[in-house]
Amino acid sequence: MRLMMKHLIVMAVILAGVAPGVTTSWADDDRFITVASTTSTENSGLLADILPRFTADTGIEVRVIALGTGQAIRVARNGDADVLLVHHTASEEQFVADGFGVERYQVMHNDFVIVGPASDPAGIGEMANAGAALARIAEKKAVFASRGDDSGTHKKELLLWQAAKINPAEASGTWYRETGSGMGATLNAASGMNAYALTDRATWIRFGNKGDLVIHVQGDKRLFNPYGVILVNSGKHPHVKSDDGQVFIDWLVGESGQRAIAAYRIEGQPAYFPTMILD
Amino acid sequence: MADFQTALLTAIELVIRLDPDLIEIVWLSLKISLLAVTFAALIGLPLGAAIALWRFPGRRVLIILLNAAMGLPPVVVGLVVYLLLSRAGPLGPLGLLFTPTAMVIAQCILVTPIIAALTRQTVTDLHEEYDEYLRSIGCGALRSITTLLWDGRFRLLTAVLAGFGRAIAEVGAVLIVGGNIQHVTRVMTTTIALETSKGNLALALGLGLVLITLAVAVNATATAVSDTARRHHG
Numbered sequence: 001m002r003l004m005m006k007h008l009i010v011m012a013v014i015l016a017g018v019a020p021g022v023t024t025s026w027a028d029d030d031r032f033i034t035v036a037s038t039t040s041t042e043n044s045g046l047l048a049d050i051l052p053r054f055t056a057d058t059g060i061e062v063r064v065i066a067l068g069t070g071q072a073i074r075v076a077r078n079g080d081a082d083v084l085l086v087h088h089t090a091s092e093e094q095f096v097a098d099g100f101g102v103e104r105y106q107v108m109h110n111d112f113v114i115v116g117p118a119s120d121p122a123g124i125g126e127m128a129n130a131g132a133a134l135a136r137i138a139e140k141k142a143v144f145a146s147r148g149d150d151s152g153t154h155k156k157e158l159l160l161w162q163a164a165k166i167n168p169a170e171a172s173g174t175w176y177r178e179t180g181s182g183m184g185a186t187l188n189a190a191s192g193m194n195a196y197a198l199t200d201r202a203t204w205i206r207f208g209n210k211g212d213l214v215i216h217v218q219g220d221k222r223l224f225n226p227y228g229v230i231l232v233n234s235g236k237h238p239h240v241k242s243d244d245g246q247v248f249i250d251w252l253v254g255e256s257g258q259r260a261i262a263a264y265r266i267e268g269q270p271a272y273f274p275t276m277i278l279d
Numbered sequence: 280m281a282d283f284q285t286a287l288l289t290a291i292e293l294v295i296r297l298d299p300d301l302i303e304i305v306w307l308s309l310k311i312s313l314l315a316v317t318f319a320a321l322i323g324l325p326l327g328a329a330i331a332l333w334r335f336p337g338r339r340v341l342i343i344l345l346n347a348a349m350g351l352p353p354v355v356v357g358l359v360v361y362l363l364l365s366r367a368g369p370l371g372p373l374g375l376l377f378t379p380t381a382m383v384i385a386q387c388i389l390v391t392p393i394i395a396a397l398t399r400q401t402v403t404d405l406h407e408e409y410d411e412y413l414r415s416i417g418c419g420a421l422r423s424i425t426t427l428l429w430d431g432r433f434r435l436l437t438a439v440l441a442g443f444g445r446a447i448a449e450v451g452a453v454l455i456v457g458g459n460i461q462h463v464t465r466v467m468t469t470t471i472a473l474e475t476s477k478g479n480l481a482l483a484l485g486l487g488l489v490l491i492t493l494a495v496a497v498n499a500t501a502t503a504v505s506d507t508a509r510r511h512h513g
Contacts, residue, residue: 034377034460043477048461065377065458079366080376184476191478209478237366239374 032061033244036073036081038152039182041227042066044202044271050260054251060244068151068182076100076230079237082245084230085252087152087200092228101230102242105253106275108261109226112156113204114217115187116142116196124196130220131163138166141175143195147186148178152225157198160222187213200225202271227272229253282481289485290492301486305493308466311379311453312446315386316394319446320439323391327398327438328424331406342399348392353385357452360385364456377458382466385452390442397438398428405431436505440498447494467493 041047042064051062065075069086076084077100084101086092095101114124114133122142124133137144146168147154161168168176177195179186183203190197191211199207204215217223229249234240251257258274265271293301330341362368364376364384375381405427406413413423428435450468457464459473467490474483 039476042473063377063458063460063463065460078368079371182476184478188475188478207478209480239366 030061033082033241034063035083036065036075037085038069039066040200040203043184044206049264053260068149070150076232082241087227088155102233104228104230107227107229108272108274110201110272112223112225113201113215115213116216117194117212118214125216127217131160133217134160135164137196143175143193145186145190145195145197146178148180205266285481286484289481290488311382315383315446316443318387319390319394323394324398327395328402328428331399331402345396349396353449353451356388357455360456381456382453385456386446390446394438394442401431401434402427
Protein backbone atom coordinates (compact mmCIF):
# COMPACT_ATOMS: atom_id res chain seq x y z
CA MET A 1 0.00 0.00 0.00
CA ARG A 2 2.50 2.56 1.18
CA LEU A 3 4.80 1.30 -1.52
CA MET A 4 2.16 1.93 -4.11
CA MET A 5 1.50 5.47 -2.95
CA LYS A 6 5.23 6.06 -3.10
CA HIS A 7 5.37 4.74 -6.65
CA LEU A 8 2.46 6.92 -7.67
CA ILE A 9 4.03 10.00 -6.16
CA VAL A 10 7.37 9.29 -7.82
CA MET A 11 5.62 8.80 -11.16
CA ALA A 12 3.61 12.00 -10.78
CA VAL A 13 6.76 13.95 -9.93
CA ILE A 14 8.61 12.51 -12.93
CA LEU A 15 5.69 13.34 -15.22
CA ALA A 16 5.32 16.81 -13.81
CA GLY A 17 9.00 17.33 -14.56
CA VAL A 18 9.06 15.67 -17.97
CA ALA A 19 5.77 16.70 -19.52
CA PRO A 20 6.29 20.46 -19.60
CA GLY A 21 9.89 19.91 -20.68
CA VAL A 22 8.73 17.74 -23.52
CA THR A 23 5.98 20.06 -24.63
CA THR A 24 8.15 23.16 -24.58
CA SER A 25 10.96 21.42 -26.43
CA TRP A 26 8.37 20.37 -28.98
CA ALA A 27 6.67 23.70 -29.19
CA ASP A 28 7.50 27.02 -30.66
CA ASP A 29 11.05 27.73 -29.66
CA ASP A 30 12.12 27.76 -33.32
CA ARG A 31 11.11 30.29 -35.91
CA PHE A 32 8.67 28.52 -38.22
CA ILE A 33 5.63 28.97 -40.41
CA THR A 34 2.91 26.46 -41.25
CA VAL A 35 2.03 25.99 -44.91
CA ALA A 36 -1.13 24.16 -46.00
CA SER A 37 -0.39 22.60 -49.36
CA THR A 38 -1.41 19.80 -51.69
CA THR A 39 -0.53 16.12 -51.69
CA SER A 40 0.93 16.58 -55.18
CA THR A 41 3.64 19.04 -54.08
CA GLU A 42 4.61 16.67 -51.28
CA ASN A 43 4.25 13.35 -53.14
CA SER A 44 6.31 14.72 -56.03
CA GLY A 45 9.18 15.61 -53.68
CA LEU A 46 9.27 19.30 -54.73
CA LEU A 47 8.81 20.80 -51.28
CA ALA A 48 11.34 18.47 -49.67
CA ASP A 49 13.83 19.70 -52.28
CA ILE A 50 13.29 23.48 -52.21
CA LEU A 51 12.26 24.19 -48.60
CA PRO A 52 15.69 23.45 -47.05
CA ARG A 53 17.11 26.12 -49.40
CA PHE A 54 14.58 28.64 -48.12
CA THR A 55 15.38 27.74 -44.51
CA ALA A 56 19.10 28.08 -45.24
CA ASP A 57 18.51 31.54 -46.81
CA THR A 58 16.23 32.94 -44.10
CA GLY A 59 16.44 30.82 -40.95
CA ILE A 60 12.69 30.20 -41.10
CA GLU A 61 11.56 26.59 -40.85
CA VAL A 62 8.55 25.59 -42.99
CA ARG A 63 6.08 23.04 -41.64
CA VAL A 64 3.99 21.56 -44.44
CA ILE A 65 0.56 20.01 -43.99
CA ALA A 66 -0.16 18.15 -47.23
CA LEU A 67 -3.89 17.83 -48.00
CA GLY A 68 -6.18 18.01 -50.99
CA THR A 69 -6.70 21.62 -52.16
CA GLY A 70 -10.26 21.82 -50.77
CA GLN A 71 -9.17 20.56 -47.36
CA ALA A 72 -6.05 22.76 -47.35
CA ILE A 73 -8.25 25.80 -47.97
CA ARG A 74 -10.50 24.84 -45.04
CA VAL A 75 -7.48 24.48 -42.76
CA ALA A 76 -6.31 27.95 -43.81
CA ARG A 77 -9.82 29.37 -43.37
CA ASN A 78 -9.78 28.12 -39.77
CA GLY A 79 -6.50 29.93 -39.25
CA ASP A 80 -4.53 26.73 -38.77
CA ALA A 81 -1.94 27.69 -41.38
CA ASP A 82 -0.01 30.87 -42.20
CA VAL A 83 0.35 30.33 -45.93
CA LEU A 84 -1.68 28.44 -48.54
CA LEU A 85 0.04 26.84 -51.57
CA VAL A 86 -2.53 25.08 -53.77
CA HIS A 87 -3.69 24.58 -57.36
CA HIS A 88 -7.25 25.60 -58.06
CA THR A 89 -7.33 29.21 -59.20
CA ALA A 90 -11.09 29.76 -58.79
CA SER A 91 -11.10 28.54 -55.16
CA GLU A 92 -7.96 30.55 -54.43
CA GLU A 93 -9.55 33.73 -55.76
CA GLN A 94 -12.68 32.98 -53.73
CA PHE A 95 -10.49 32.54 -50.61
CA VAL A 96 -9.02 36.02 -51.16
CA ALA A 97 -12.39 37.55 -52.04
CA ASP A 98 -13.86 36.19 -48.80
CA GLY A 99 -11.18 38.04 -46.90
CA PHE A 100 -9.32 34.98 -45.64
CA GLY A 101 -6.33 35.55 -47.91
CA VAL A 102 -4.33 38.73 -48.48
CA GLU A 103 -3.31 38.32 -52.12
CA ARG A 104 -2.80 35.50 -54.60
CA TYR A 105 0.59 35.18 -56.31
CA GLN A 106 1.27 32.89 -59.25
CA VAL A 107 4.13 30.55 -58.41
CA MET A 108 4.53 27.83 -61.00
CA HIS A 109 2.68 25.44 -63.26
CA ASN A 110 2.88 22.02 -64.78
CA ASP A 111 0.21 19.92 -66.43
CA PHE A 112 -2.20 17.08 -65.85
CA VAL A 113 -2.07 13.87 -67.85
CA ILE A 114 -4.54 11.01 -68.28
CA VAL A 115 -2.91 7.69 -67.52
CA GLY A 116 -4.32 4.22 -68.06
CA PRO A 117 -3.48 0.61 -68.82
CA ALA A 118 -0.99 0.07 -71.66
CA SER A 119 -3.56 -2.11 -73.45
CA ASP A 120 -5.83 1.01 -73.62
CA PRO A 121 -9.27 -0.70 -73.54
CA ALA A 122 -11.07 2.61 -74.23
CA GLY A 123 -8.80 3.46 -77.15
CA ILE A 124 -7.94 7.01 -76.07
CA GLY A 125 -4.22 6.83 -76.87
CA GLU A 126 -2.83 10.03 -78.43
CA MET A 127 -6.20 11.82 -78.35
CA ALA A 128 -5.56 15.56 -78.23
CA ASN A 129 -8.86 16.47 -76.54
CA ALA A 130 -9.03 15.52 -72.85
CA GLY A 131 -12.83 15.94 -72.69
CA ALA A 132 -13.34 13.67 -75.70
CA ALA A 133 -11.00 11.11 -74.14
CA LEU A 134 -13.11 11.03 -70.97
CA ALA A 135 -16.27 10.72 -73.08
CA ARG A 136 -14.72 7.68 -74.76
CA ILE A 137 -13.86 6.15 -71.36
CA ALA A 138 -17.47 6.64 -70.22
CA GLU A 139 -18.84 5.22 -73.45
CA LYS A 140 -16.69 2.07 -73.14
CA LYS A 141 -17.40 1.93 -69.39
CA ALA A 142 -13.66 1.52 -68.85
CA VAL A 143 -12.68 1.69 -65.18
CA PHE A 144 -11.70 5.21 -64.08
CA ALA A 145 -10.21 5.99 -60.65
CA SER A 146 -11.21 9.45 -59.41
CA ARG A 147 -9.70 11.32 -56.45
CA GLY A 148 -13.23 12.09 -55.21
CA ASP A 149 -11.77 14.26 -52.44
CA ASP A 150 -12.50 17.87 -53.43
CA SER A 151 -8.83 18.36 -54.30
CA GLY A 152 -7.51 20.59 -57.09
CA THR A 153 -7.02 17.55 -59.30
CA HIS A 154 -10.56 16.35 -58.53
CA LYS A 155 -12.02 19.76 -59.38
CA LYS A 156 -10.09 19.76 -62.65
CA GLU A 157 -11.40 16.28 -63.45
CA LEU A 158 -15.00 17.34 -62.77
CA LEU A 159 -14.51 20.32 -65.09
CA LEU A 160 -13.38 17.98 -67.86
CA TRP A 161 -16.39 15.68 -67.35
CA GLN A 162 -18.61 18.74 -67.51
CA ALA A 163 -17.00 19.73 -70.80
CA ALA A 164 -17.73 16.20 -72.06
CA LYS A 165 -21.37 16.63 -70.89
CA ILE A 166 -21.16 13.54 -68.69
CA ASN A 167 -22.18 13.16 -65.08
CA PRO A 168 -19.84 10.44 -63.79
CA ALA A 169 -21.47 10.46 -60.33
CA GLU A 170 -24.31 8.41 -61.84
CA ALA A 171 -21.81 5.64 -62.55
CA SER A 172 -20.11 5.89 -59.17
CA GLY A 173 -19.40 2.40 -57.87
CA THR A 174 -19.53 0.81 -61.32
CA TRP A 175 -16.83 1.85 -63.81
CA TYR A 176 -16.35 5.24 -62.08
CA ARG A 177 -14.60 4.71 -58.74
CA GLU A 178 -14.01 7.51 -56.27
CA THR A 179 -11.12 6.69 -53.93
CA GLY A 180 -11.59 9.72 -51.67
CA SER A 181 -7.84 9.89 -51.09
CA GLY A 182 -4.64 11.60 -52.17
CA MET A 183 -2.99 11.50 -55.59
CA GLY A 184 -0.57 8.70 -54.75
CA ALA A 185 -3.22 6.55 -53.07
CA THR A 186 -5.50 7.00 -56.10
CA LEU A 187 -2.68 6.00 -58.45
CA ASN A 188 -2.10 2.90 -56.29
CA ALA A 189 -5.79 2.07 -56.71
CA ALA A 190 -5.64 2.74 -60.47
CA SER A 191 -2.56 0.56 -60.74
CA GLY A 192 -4.28 -2.22 -58.80
CA MET A 193 -7.52 -2.04 -60.84
CA ASN A 194 -5.82 -1.28 -64.18
CA ALA A 195 -7.93 1.86 -64.33
CA TYR A 196 -7.62 5.22 -66.06
CA ALA A 197 -6.89 8.26 -63.88
CA LEU A 198 -6.16 11.97 -64.09
CA THR A 199 -2.92 12.93 -62.38
CA ASP A 200 -0.50 15.84 -62.24
CA ARG A 201 2.65 15.07 -64.15
CA ALA A 202 5.05 15.56 -61.22
CA THR A 203 3.38 12.99 -58.97
CA TRP A 204 3.15 10.64 -61.93
CA ILE A 205 6.86 10.80 -62.77
CA ARG A 206 7.81 10.25 -59.14
CA PHE A 207 5.25 7.50 -58.51
CA GLY A 208 6.94 4.17 -57.79
CA ASN A 209 4.11 1.69 -58.36
CA LYS A 210 3.07 2.39 -61.98
CA GLY A 211 2.38 -1.27 -62.77
CA ASP A 212 0.88 -1.49 -66.23
CA LEU A 213 -0.10 2.21 -66.46
CA VAL A 214 1.21 4.62 -69.09
CA ILE A 215 0.36 8.20 -70.19
CA HIS A 216 -2.33 8.29 -72.88
CA VAL A 217 -3.48 11.91 -73.12
CA GLN A 218 -1.41 15.06 -72.64
CA GLY A 219 -0.94 18.51 -74.14
CA ASP A 220 -4.59 19.72 -74.14
CA LYS A 221 -4.43 23.32 -72.94
CA ARG A 222 -7.26 22.57 -70.48
CA LEU A 223 -4.82 20.27 -68.69
CA PHE A 224 -2.80 23.31 -67.58
CA ASN A 225 -2.13 23.18 -63.83
CA PRO A 226 -1.20 26.51 -62.19
CA TYR A 227 -0.19 26.84 -58.52
CA GLY A 228 -0.84 29.92 -56.42
CA VAL A 229 0.45 31.04 -53.03
CA ILE A 230 -1.56 33.16 -50.58
CA LEU A 231 -0.81 34.66 -47.17
CA VAL A 232 -3.60 34.03 -44.67
CA ASN A 233 -5.17 37.34 -43.57
CA SER A 234 -4.10 38.31 -40.06
CA GLY A 235 -7.18 40.56 -39.99
CA LYS A 236 -9.23 37.35 -39.68
CA HIS A 237 -6.72 35.42 -37.59
CA PRO A 238 -4.46 37.68 -35.51
CA HIS A 239 -1.99 34.91 -34.62
CA VAL A 240 -1.00 34.39 -38.29
CA LYS A 241 2.74 34.91 -38.78
CA SER A 242 2.32 37.54 -41.48
CA ASP A 243 5.93 38.77 -41.57
CA ASP A 244 7.58 35.39 -41.92
CA GLY A 245 4.79 34.17 -44.19
CA GLN A 246 5.39 37.13 -46.52
CA VAL A 247 9.15 36.44 -46.44
CA PHE A 248 8.34 32.93 -47.67
CA ILE A 249 6.06 34.17 -50.45
CA ASP A 250 8.59 36.79 -51.55
CA TRP A 251 11.27 34.10 -51.66
CA LEU A 252 9.06 31.65 -53.57
CA VAL A 253 8.04 34.14 -56.29
CA GLY A 254 11.44 35.84 -56.24
CA GLU A 255 14.55 34.80 -58.09
CA SER A 256 15.89 32.25 -55.56
CA GLY A 257 12.63 30.36 -55.26
CA GLN A 258 11.86 30.44 -58.95
CA ARG A 259 15.33 29.14 -59.76
CA ALA A 260 14.97 26.37 -57.16
CA ILE A 261 11.65 25.32 -58.73
CA ALA A 262 13.14 25.39 -62.24
CA ALA A 263 16.13 23.33 -61.12
CA TYR A 264 14.01 20.58 -59.55
CA ARG A 265 14.16 17.40 -61.61
CA ILE A 266 12.49 14.03 -61.19
CA GLU A 267 14.38 11.31 -63.00
CA GLY A 268 16.05 13.99 -65.11
CA GLN A 269 12.75 15.60 -66.17
CA PRO A 270 11.63 19.08 -65.15
CA ALA A 271 8.47 18.71 -63.03
CA TYR A 272 7.35 22.30 -62.41
CA PHE A 273 7.82 25.45 -64.46
CA PRO A 274 8.28 28.72 -62.56
CA THR A 275 5.85 31.48 -63.49
CA MET A 276 8.54 34.16 -63.60
CA ILE A 277 10.49 33.97 -66.84
CA LEU A 278 14.11 33.31 -66.00
CA ASP A 279 16.88 34.08 -68.45
CA MET B 280 6.67 -12.04 -53.46
CA ALA B 281 9.48 -9.82 -54.74
CA ASP B 282 7.92 -6.92 -52.79
CA PHE B 283 8.17 -8.82 -49.51
CA GLN B 284 11.79 -9.71 -50.16
CA THR B 285 12.68 -6.11 -51.04
CA ALA B 286 10.75 -4.93 -47.97
CA LEU B 287 12.70 -7.24 -45.67
CA LEU B 288 16.02 -6.14 -47.17
CA THR B 289 14.95 -2.48 -46.94
CA ALA B 290 14.02 -2.92 -43.28
CA ILE B 291 17.33 -4.59 -42.46
CA GLU B 292 19.26 -1.97 -44.38
CA LEU B 293 17.45 0.92 -42.61
CA VAL B 294 18.21 -0.58 -39.22
CA ILE B 295 21.85 -1.46 -39.95
CA ARG B 296 22.54 1.94 -41.49
CA LEU B 297 20.92 3.59 -38.43
CA ASP B 298 19.25 5.98 -40.85
CA PRO B 299 19.00 9.31 -38.94
CA ASP B 300 15.52 10.09 -40.30
CA LEU B 301 14.34 6.65 -39.19
CA ILE B 302 15.80 7.11 -35.70
CA GLU B 303 14.09 10.49 -35.37
CA ILE B 304 10.74 9.03 -36.44
CA VAL B 305 11.06 5.95 -34.21
CA TRP B 306 12.04 8.08 -31.23
CA LEU B 307 9.11 10.46 -31.76
CA SER B 308 6.67 7.54 -32.14
CA LEU B 309 7.90 6.00 -28.89
CA LYS B 310 7.90 9.30 -27.02
CA ILE B 311 4.35 10.19 -28.05
CA SER B 312 2.86 6.75 -27.47
CA LEU B 313 4.62 6.12 -24.15
CA LEU B 314 3.59 9.53 -22.85
CA ALA B 315 -0.01 8.99 -24.02
CA VAL B 316 -0.11 5.57 -22.37
CA THR B 317 1.36 6.93 -19.12
CA PHE B 318 -1.33 9.58 -18.86
CA ALA B 319 -3.99 7.08 -19.91
CA ALA B 320 -2.81 4.67 -17.19
CA LEU B 321 -2.89 7.41 -14.55
CA ILE B 322 -6.53 8.03 -15.45
CA GLY B 323 -7.63 4.54 -16.56
CA LEU B 324 -6.28 2.39 -13.71
CA PRO B 325 -8.00 4.22 -10.82
CA LEU B 326 -11.09 4.82 -12.97
CA GLY B 327 -11.42 1.14 -13.88
CA ALA B 328 -10.88 0.04 -10.27
CA ALA B 329 -13.39 2.57 -8.96
CA ILE B 330 -16.07 1.34 -11.38
CA ALA B 331 -15.29 -2.25 -10.36
CA LEU B 332 -15.73 -1.59 -6.64
CA TRP B 333 -18.27 1.17 -6.26
CA ARG B 334 -21.98 0.56 -6.70
CA PHE B 335 -23.88 3.51 -8.08
CA PRO B 336 -26.91 4.07 -10.32
CA GLY B 337 -26.15 3.75 -14.04
CA ARG B 338 -23.09 1.61 -13.35
CA ARG B 339 -24.07 -1.13 -15.79
CA VAL B 340 -24.68 1.37 -18.56
CA LEU B 341 -21.34 2.99 -17.82
CA ILE B 342 -19.60 -0.40 -18.07
CA ILE B 343 -21.23 -1.06 -21.44
CA LEU B 344 -20.20 2.38 -22.69
CA LEU B 345 -16.67 1.90 -21.39
CA ASN B 346 -16.33 -1.47 -23.09
CA ALA B 347 -17.71 -0.02 -26.32
CA ALA B 348 -15.26 2.89 -26.09
CA MET B 349 -12.39 0.41 -26.48
CA GLY B 350 -13.39 0.45 -30.13
CA LEU B 351 -13.46 4.24 -30.54
CA PRO B 352 -12.72 4.97 -34.21
CA PRO B 353 -9.36 6.80 -34.36
CA VAL B 354 -10.43 9.07 -37.24
CA VAL B 355 -13.43 10.28 -35.24
CA VAL B 356 -11.28 10.95 -32.17
CA GLY B 357 -8.79 12.70 -34.48
CA LEU B 358 -11.54 14.84 -35.98
CA VAL B 359 -12.97 15.82 -32.57
CA VAL B 360 -9.53 16.74 -31.21
CA TYR B 361 -8.84 18.63 -34.44
CA LEU B 362 -12.03 20.68 -34.09
CA LEU B 363 -11.27 21.39 -30.42
CA LEU B 364 -7.67 22.48 -31.06
CA SER B 365 -8.22 24.33 -34.34
CA ARG B 366 -7.71 28.09 -34.11
CA ALA B 367 -11.42 28.35 -34.88
CA GLY B 368 -12.23 25.92 -32.05
CA PRO B 369 -12.66 26.40 -28.29
CA LEU B 370 -9.05 25.47 -27.41
CA GLY B 371 -7.59 27.29 -30.43
CA PRO B 372 -5.69 29.95 -28.44
CA LEU B 373 -3.43 27.22 -27.02
CA GLY B 374 -1.95 26.78 -30.51
CA LEU B 375 -1.61 23.02 -30.04
CA LEU B 376 -2.87 21.81 -33.43
CA PHE B 377 -0.21 20.12 -35.58
CA THR B 378 2.11 19.58 -32.58
CA PRO B 379 3.18 16.32 -30.89
CA THR B 380 1.18 17.43 -27.84
CA ALA B 381 -2.01 17.21 -29.91
CA MET B 382 -1.01 13.68 -30.90
CA VAL B 383 -0.48 12.71 -27.24
CA ILE B 384 -3.94 14.05 -26.40
CA ALA B 385 -5.62 12.10 -29.22
CA GLN B 386 -3.83 8.85 -28.35
CA CYS B 387 -4.58 9.32 -24.66
CA ILE B 388 -8.31 9.58 -25.47
CA LEU B 389 -8.09 6.38 -27.52
CA VAL B 390 -6.13 4.42 -24.92
CA THR B 391 -7.81 5.47 -21.65
CA PRO B 392 -11.02 3.44 -22.23
CA ILE B 393 -8.97 0.35 -23.10
CA ILE B 394 -6.97 0.54 -19.88
CA ALA B 395 -10.02 1.45 -17.79
CA ALA B 396 -12.22 -1.33 -19.21
CA LEU B 397 -9.56 -4.03 -18.85
CA THR B 398 -8.70 -2.77 -15.36
CA ARG B 399 -12.35 -2.93 -14.35
CA GLN B 400 -12.54 -6.58 -15.39
CA THR B 401 -9.27 -7.51 -13.65
CA VAL B 402 -10.19 -5.72 -10.43
CA THR B 403 -13.69 -7.24 -10.45
CA ASP B 404 -12.12 -10.71 -10.60
CA LEU B 405 -9.61 -9.88 -7.86
CA HIS B 406 -12.34 -8.42 -5.69
CA GLU B 407 -14.29 -11.68 -5.81
CA GLU B 408 -11.19 -13.44 -4.47
CA TYR B 409 -10.31 -10.91 -1.78
CA ASP B 410 -13.69 -9.52 -0.79
CA GLU B 411 -13.91 -11.33 2.53
CA TYR B 412 -10.32 -10.61 3.44
CA LEU B 413 -10.68 -6.89 2.68
CA ARG B 414 -13.84 -6.78 4.80
CA SER B 415 -12.20 -8.63 7.66
CA ILE B 416 -9.40 -6.07 7.90
CA GLY B 417 -11.97 -3.25 7.67
CA CYS B 418 -10.74 -1.89 4.36
CA GLY B 419 -12.79 1.06 3.01
CA ALA B 420 -13.60 1.55 -0.65
CA LEU B 421 -10.70 3.90 -1.36
CA ARG B 422 -8.15 1.66 0.30
CA SER B 423 -9.63 -1.37 -1.45
CA ILE B 424 -8.98 0.33 -4.81
CA THR B 425 -5.34 1.00 -4.09
CA THR B 426 -4.83 -2.44 -2.52
CA LEU B 427 -6.38 -4.31 -5.43
CA LEU B 428 -4.56 -2.21 -8.04
CA TRP B 429 -1.29 -2.97 -6.29
CA ASP B 430 -2.05 -6.68 -5.90
CA GLY B 431 -3.14 -6.92 -9.53
CA ARG B 432 -0.22 -4.93 -10.91
CA PHE B 433 1.26 -7.80 -12.91
CA ARG B 434 -2.10 -8.67 -14.51
CA LEU B 435 -2.79 -4.99 -15.14
CA LEU B 436 0.44 -4.72 -17.12
CA THR B 437 -1.41 -6.52 -19.92
CA ALA B 438 -4.07 -3.78 -19.90
CA VAL B 439 -1.40 -1.11 -20.20
CA LEU B 440 0.40 -3.01 -22.97
CA ALA B 441 -2.89 -3.40 -24.87
CA GLY B 442 -3.21 0.37 -24.65
CA PHE B 443 0.33 0.84 -25.91
CA GLY B 444 -0.38 -1.49 -28.83
CA ARG B 445 -3.34 0.63 -29.83
CA ALA B 446 -1.36 3.88 -29.52
CA ILE B 447 1.74 2.88 -31.46
CA ALA B 448 -0.22 1.23 -34.30
CA GLU B 449 -2.83 3.96 -34.79
CA VAL B 450 -2.66 6.27 -37.83
CA GLY B 451 -6.08 7.90 -38.31
CA ALA B 452 -6.00 10.23 -35.32
CA VAL B 453 -2.35 11.30 -35.37
CA LEU B 454 -2.51 12.04 -39.09
CA ILE B 455 -5.38 14.49 -38.60
CA VAL B 456 -4.17 16.27 -35.46
CA GLY B 457 -0.43 16.06 -36.22
CA GLY B 458 -0.52 16.84 -39.93
CA ASN B 459 2.39 14.47 -40.69
CA ILE B 460 4.90 17.36 -40.72
CA GLN B 461 8.44 16.24 -41.49
CA HIS B 462 10.78 16.48 -38.47
CA VAL B 463 7.88 17.68 -36.27
CA THR B 464 4.90 15.31 -36.21
CA ARG B 465 5.92 12.54 -38.58
CA VAL B 466 5.74 9.16 -36.82
CA MET B 467 6.09 5.55 -37.99
CA THR B 468 2.47 5.02 -39.05
CA THR B 469 2.10 8.33 -40.89
CA THR B 470 5.40 7.71 -42.69
CA ILE B 471 4.15 4.31 -43.81
CA ALA B 472 0.94 5.91 -45.11
CA LEU B 473 2.96 8.59 -46.92
CA GLU B 474 5.40 6.16 -48.54
CA THR B 475 2.48 3.96 -49.62
CA SER B 476 0.86 6.95 -51.30
CA LYS B 477 4.13 7.70 -53.09
CA GLY B 478 3.97 4.16 -54.45
CA ASN B 479 7.15 3.16 -52.56
CA LEU B 480 5.54 -0.04 -51.38
CA ALA B 481 8.73 -1.89 -50.44
CA LEU B 482 9.98 1.00 -48.30
CA ALA B 483 6.54 1.31 -46.66
CA LEU B 484 6.45 -2.39 -45.85
CA GLY B 485 10.06 -2.24 -44.60
CA LEU B 486 9.06 0.53 -42.19
CA GLY B 487 6.10 -1.64 -41.18
CA LEU B 488 8.49 -4.43 -40.22
CA VAL B 489 10.54 -2.00 -38.14
CA LEU B 490 7.36 -0.84 -36.39
CA ILE B 491 6.29 -4.39 -35.57
CA THR B 492 9.77 -5.19 -34.25
CA LEU B 493 9.60 -2.10 -32.10
CA ALA B 494 6.25 -3.16 -30.61
CA VAL B 495 7.66 -6.60 -29.86
CA ALA B 496 10.70 -5.01 -28.18
CA VAL B 497 8.57 -2.80 -25.94
CA ASN B 498 6.39 -5.75 -24.91
CA ALA B 499 9.43 -7.94 -24.26
CA THR B 500 11.00 -5.24 -22.09
CA ALA B 501 7.81 -4.77 -20.08
CA THR B 502 7.44 -8.51 -19.56
CA ALA B 503 11.08 -8.87 -18.51
CA VAL B 504 10.78 -6.01 -16.01
CA SER B 505 7.57 -7.50 -14.64
CA ASP B 506 9.13 -10.97 -14.27
CA THR B 507 12.11 -9.56 -12.42
CA ALA B 508 9.87 -7.55 -10.11
CA ARG B 509 7.68 -10.58 -9.46
CA ARG B 510 10.71 -12.62 -8.41
CA HIS B 511 11.84 -9.87 -6.02
CA HIS B 512 8.45 -9.25 -4.45
CA GLY B 513 7.50 -12.91 -4.44
